[in-house]
Amino acid sequence: MSDPNPQELYSKMLDEAKAEVVSKEGKTRVLVGTATCGVSAGALKIKEDFEREIQEKGLDADVVEVGCIGHCYAEPMAVIAKPGFAPVCYGYLDDGLVHRLVEDFLDGDDPSYEYALAALERNDVFPTFEDFPRGAYEEKLILENCGYINASDIKSYIARDGYSALAKALTGKPEQVLDEVKAANLRGRGGAGFPAGIKWEACLNGGADEKYVICNADEGDPGAFMDRSILESDPHLVLEGMVLCAYAIGAQKGYLYIRAEYPRAVWHVQEAIDQARDRGLLGSSILGSEFDFDLEIFQGSGAFVCGEATALVNSMEGKMGMPESRPPRLASQGFRGKPTILNNVKTFAYVPFIINRGADWFKEIGTDDSPGTAVFSLVGKVTNTGLVEVPMGTTLRQLIYEVGDGLPNKKEFKAVQIGGPSGGCLPESALDVPIDFDSLHDAGAIMGSGGLVVMDEDDCMVAVARYFLEFTQHESCGKCTFCRLGTKHMLDILNDITRGEGDAETLGLLKELAEDVRDGSLCNLGKTAPNPVLTTLEYFYDEYRAHIEEGRCPALVCRDLILYYIEPPKCSKLCNVCVGSCPTEAIFTREDGLKEIDQEKCVKCANCLKACPPEYNAIIKLSPPLLPPEKEKKAK
Amino acid sequence: MQLKEGEKEQILSCVKDVLNKSSKKREDLIPILQKVQAKLGYLPALAMEIISEGTGVSGADVYGLATFYNQFRLIPPGDHQIKVCLGTACYMVGGDITLESFERRMEIKEGETTSDRRYSLERVACVGCCTMAPVVVVDDEVEGKVTPTRVDGIMLALKNGNDQTKDKQDQEQEDGEQQ
Numbered sequence: 030m031s032d033p034n035p036q037e038l039y040s041k042m043l044d045e046a047k048a049e050v051v052s053k054e055g056k057t058r059v060l061v062g063t064a065t066c067g068v069s070a071g072a073l074k075i076k077e078d079f080e081r082e083i084q085e086k087g088l089d090a091d092v093v094e095v096g097c098i099g100h101c102y103a104e105p106m107a108v109i110a111k112p113g114f115a116p117v118c119y120g121y122l123d124d125g126l127v128h129r130l131v132e133d134f135l136d137g138d139d140p141s142y143e144y145a146l147a148a149l150e151r152n153d154v155f156p157t158f159e160d161f162p163r164g165a166y167e168e169k170l171i172l173e174n175c176g177y178i179n180a181s182d183i184k185s186y187i188a189r190d191g192y193s194a195l196a197k198a199l200t201g202k203p204e205q206v207l208d209e210v211k212a213a214n215l216r217g218r219g220g221a222g223f224p225a226g227i228k229w230e231a232c233l234n235g236g237a238d239e240k241y242v243i244c245n246a247d248e249g250d251p252g253a254f255m256d257r258s259i260l261e262s263d264p265h266l267v268l269e270g271m272v273l274c275a276y277a278i279g280a281q282k283g284y285l286y287i288r289a290e291y292p293r294a295v296w297h298v299q300e301a302i303d304q305a306r307d308r309g310l311l312g313s314s315i316l317g318s319e320f321d322f323d324l325e326i327f328q329g330s331g332a333f334v335c336g337e338a339t340a341l342v343n344s345m346e347g348k349m350g351m352p353e354s355r356p357p358r359l360a361s362q363g364f365r366g367k368p369t370i371l372n373n374v375k376t377f378a379y380v381p382f383i384i385n386r387g388a389d390w391f392k393e394i395g396t397d398d399s400p401g402t403a404v405f406s407l408v409g410k411v412t413n414t415g416l417v418e419v420p421m422g423t424t425l426r427q428l429i430y431e432v433g434d435g436l437p438n439k440k441e442f443k444a445v446q447i448g449g450p451s452g453g454c455l456p457e458s459a460l461d462v463p464i465d466f467d468s469l470h471d472a473g474a475i476m477g478s479g480g481l482v483v484m485d486e487d488d489c490m491v492a493v494a495r496y497f498l499e500f501t502q503h504e505s506c507g508k509c510t511f512c513r514l515g516t517k518h519m520l521d522i523l524n525d526i527t528r529g530e531g532d533a534e535t536l537g538l539l540k541e542l543a544e545d546v547r548d549g550s551l552c553n554l555g556k557t558a559p560n561p562v563l564t565t566l567e568y569f570y571d572e573y574r575a576h577i578e579e580g581r582c583p584a585l586v587c588r589d590l591i592l593y594y595i596e597p598p599k600c601s602k603l604c605n606v607c608v609g610s611c612p613t614e615a616i617f618t619r620e621d622g623l624k625e626i627d628q629e630k631c632v633k634c635a636n637c638l639k640a641c642p643p644e645y646n647a648i649i650k651l652s653p654p655l656l657p658p659e660k661e662k663k664a665k
Numbered sequence: 666m667q668l669k670e671g672e673k674e675q676i677l678s679c680v681k682d683v684l685n686k687s688s689k690k691r692e693d694l695i696p697i698l699q700k701v702q703a704k705l706g707y708l709p710a711l712a713m714e715i716i717s718e719g720t721g722v723s724g725a726d727v728y729g730l731a732t733f734y735n736q737f738r739l740i741p742p743g744d745h746q747i748k749v750c751l752g753t754a755c756y757m758v759g760g761d762i763t764l765e766s767f768e769r770r771m772e773i774k775e776g777e778t779t780s781d782r783r784y785s786l787e788r789v790a791c792v793g794c795c796t797m798a799p800v801v802v803v804d805d806e807v808e809g810k811v812t813p814t815r816v817d818g819i820m821l822a823l824k825n826g827n828d829q830t831k832d833k834q835d836q837e838q839e840d841g842e843q844q
C-alpha cells in the first residue's frame with residue numbers, strides 16, 4: 030500500500046470538519062466574543078446570561094466563544110446565527126439586552142434590528158459591516174476569521190480551508206514555498222519591514238543540521254494589541270504560517286515567544302498546538318509526509334527590549350535579554366548558535382494566503398513597495414476603537430476619519446502616534462501620508478508593529494513625549510551608555526519642562542541629546558527612543574515654548590502648571606457631589622453656600638471635574654495667565 | 666523580609682518539586698523562575714539560592730535575571746493583586762490618576778505590598794485591551810473603563826469579599842465545633 034499523500038489526508042480532514050460545521054450551523058448559534066477585550070467588558074458574564082436564558086426557555090441553541098471581531102468600541106458583543114436569517118451582530122450587550130434577544134429572536138422570530146450593529150452576510154433587510162462607510166477602506170485578510178471562528182476548535186479553522194496551504198505546499202517542493210514568499214515581497218510586520226523571503230533564503234543557505242523558527246509575539250508596544258488578538262482569535266493561522274516557513278527552510282523545531290501579560294493568548298496557542306499535533310499537522314511526518322516539525326511556547330518575562338531579535342534569543346537561552354551587535358544575523362547564527370528565522374505574528378499569518386492564492390494576487394493589494402495589508406490597533410481619542418486592516422497605501426486621514434469615524438465629543442484632532450515608543454507623533458498636516466513602510470519613515474514615524482493612538486486637543490504633546498521617554502528609559506537594558514544615561518538626562522529635562530522650568534537653551538540641549546542617543550546606541554530601542562521627542566519638537570514646538578516661557582500647559586494636562594477651579598456662577602449650592610468625590614477633602618462649602626477648592630490640599634486628581642453633574646459643569650482647569658481671581662483665594 | 670511560619674518549608678518543597686521536573690539547563694532557568702513564582706507568588710531569596718545550587722548557575726546570575734525581567738517580584742504579593750495599566754492608551758485617559766487613587770486608598774506606593782499582606786499594587790505597560798482604557802487588572806480579572814470613583818468600589822468589593830470568606834471560615838469552624 031502506498032503512503033497516503035498530504036492532499037488526500039487533508040481532503041478527508043476538510044470533509045469531516047465541513048460536515049461537522051454544517052451540522053452545527055443547522056442549529057441556532059450565539060457567538061460571544063471572548064478575547065481579552067471582550068472579557069474585560071464583561072463578555073463571560075454575557076455568555077453565562079445567554080446560556081442560562083436559553084436553558085430556562087428550553088431552547089435548542091449553542092453558545093460558542095469566538096475571538097475579536099475588531100469592533101472593540103462596542104464590546105461586549107455577540108453574533109446570533111439562526112437558520113433562515115442572516116447572522117446579526119449585536120453590541121453593547123448587558124443582561125437586559127440578552128434577555129430581550131433570547132425572548133424576541135431566539136424564541137421568537139424578531140431579530141430586533143434596532144439593537145443590531147450589522148449583519149454579517151448580505152441580505153435584503155439589514156446592512157453589513159461592509160456597507161458602513163469604513164467598509165470601502167477595509168480589506169480583511171489575516172483578520173478574516175477573527176471573531177467568526179471558534180479559536181478553541183481546530184475544525185472551525187479547517188472548515189474554512191485552514192491548513193490547505195500546508196497540504197498544498199507539502200505536495201510540492203520546499204523551494205516553491207520560498208519562491209512564492211520571495212516573489213510576494215512579504216515585508217516583516219514587526220516594525221522594520223525587512224523582506225521575509227530574503228531572510229528565509231539566507232537561513233536556508235545557512236548550512237547546519239538544526240534550524241529554528243521563532244514567532245515574535247512579544248508585542249511590547251504599550252497601546253497595541255494586534256498580535257494578541259490574532260493569537261486569541263485565530264491561532265492556527267499563525268501556526269500554519271510557521272510550519273510553512275519551517276518547511277521552506279528545513280527547520281525541525283519552532284517556538285512562539287509570547288508576552289507574559291497575555292495569559293489568554295498563551296492558553297489559546299497551547300490548545301491550538303495540542304490539537305494540531307493530535308491531527309498530524311505538527312510533530313513527526315506532518316500530513317503523512319517526511320517532514321517533521323514541532324512547536325512550543327516560550328513565555329516572555331516582561332521586558333520590552335526582548336522584542337528585539339537578538340535580545341529575544343538571549344532571553345530564550347536563559348540569559349538577560351540584552352541585544353547583541355549584528356552581524357552575525359540570526360539567519361546564520363541565532364538560537365543555540367543555529368540558523369534561526371524570527372518573524373512577527375502577522376508576518377507568519379500572511380504566509381498561508383500567499384501560498385494558497387499566489388504572490389501575484391498578494392502584490393495586487395497595497396502599494397508596489399509595501400504589498401499586502403496593514404493591521405492596526407486603533408485606540409485613543411477615536412470613535413471606533415478596535416482592530417482594523419486596510420491595504421497599504423491607505424492614508425492616515427482615511428484610517429482615522431473613515432474607518433475610525435473621527436474623534437468623539439467634537440474634539441479637535443491634534444496628533445496621531447504611530448509605532449509606539451520607537452515611533453513618532455504626526456500632526457494634522459501629515460495626515461495625507463500613505464501608510465506604508467517607507468512613507469511613514471520619511472515622515473519621522475515608523476510603521477512599528479501597528480499601534481496607532483489618536484490624540485486630541487486635550488492631550489499635551491510634551492507630556493506624551495515625556496511618557497514615552499520614561500517608558501524607554503525604564504526599559505533600556507543599560508548596555509549602551511548613551512541609551513542608559515542619555516535617555517535619563519532627556520527625561521530629567523522633559524520633567525523640568527512639564528513643571529514649567531527650563532530656559533531658552535533647554536530645547537536645544539534636548540535636541541542635541543536626542544541626536545546623540547540616536548547615533549550612539551547599538552539596538553533600535555536606543556536608536557529610536559528619541560523619535561517621540563524629535564517629532565514633537567518638530568511639529569509641536571510652540572507647546573514646548575508655552576511650558577517654558579509662560580509656565581502654561583496649553584492642553585491643561587501638566588499638573589504642576591494647572592489648577593482646578595469651581596466657577597461660582599455655575600455652581601449649584603444645593604449639590605454636594607464634588608465634596609464627596611474629593612479624596613483629600615480639599616473642597617469645602619463657603620459661607621455663601623458655594624463650593625471652593627483649597628488649592629493647598631488639592632492633588633489635581635480630576636475626580637471632582639468628572640463628578641460635577643453635566644447640567645452644572647462648574648469645574649474647570651486653568652493654566653496661566655488665566656488664574657482664579659486672587660481675591661477669591663483669600664476670601665475664605 | 667521575615668518569613669512567616671511554615672513558609673520556609675513551603676519554599677523548599679516547591680522549588681525542589683519544580684527543579685525535579687525540569688532539565689536544569691541554563692535555557693530552563695527562566696521557565697524555572699516562572700514556575701516557582703507561579704506557585705509562591707514571588708521569588709524569595711531562599712528560592713533563588715536553591716535554584717542557583719540546583720542549576721549550577723551563579724547566585725548573582727539568578728538574581729540578575731530576576732531583577733532584569735519586570736515580571737519577577739522579590740517581595741511577596743498581597744492576597745489581592747492590583748495592576749494598573751499605564752500603557753499609552755490608558756495613560757492618556759488618566760491611568761496615572763487611577764494609580765494614584767489606589768496608592769492613596771491602600772497607603773502604599775506602586776510595587777509595594779500592604780503590611781498585612783492583603784493587597785499589592787503594581788503598574789503594567791499594556792495588557793492588550795487598550796480600547797477599554799483605563800484598564801486595571803484585579804487578581805487576573807481585567808476590568809475596563811476604571812474611573813477614580815470606581816477605585817473605591819473595587820477596594821470595597823475586595824474588602825467585603827475578604828470579610829465574607831473570613832466570615833465563612835469562621836462559620837464553618839463554628840459549625841465544626843458544634844457538631
Ligand SMILES: Cc1cc2nc3c(=O)[nH]c(=O)nc-3n(C[C@H](O)[C@H](O)[C@H](O)COP(=O)(O)O)c2cc1C
Nearest residue numbers: 217218219245248249336337338372373376553554
Ligand atoms: C526594542 C525593540 C522591540 C521590539 N519589539 C518587537 C515586538 O514586540 N514584536 C515584533 O514582532 N518585533 C519587535 N521588534 C523587531 C524585532 O527586532 C524584529 O525585527 C522582528 O521581530 C522581525 O520580524 P519581522 O521581520 O516579521 O518584522 C522590536 C525591536 C526592538 C529594537
Ligand code: FES
Nearest residue numbers: 750752755792795
Ligand atoms: S494601554 Fe492599557 S491596555 Fe493597552
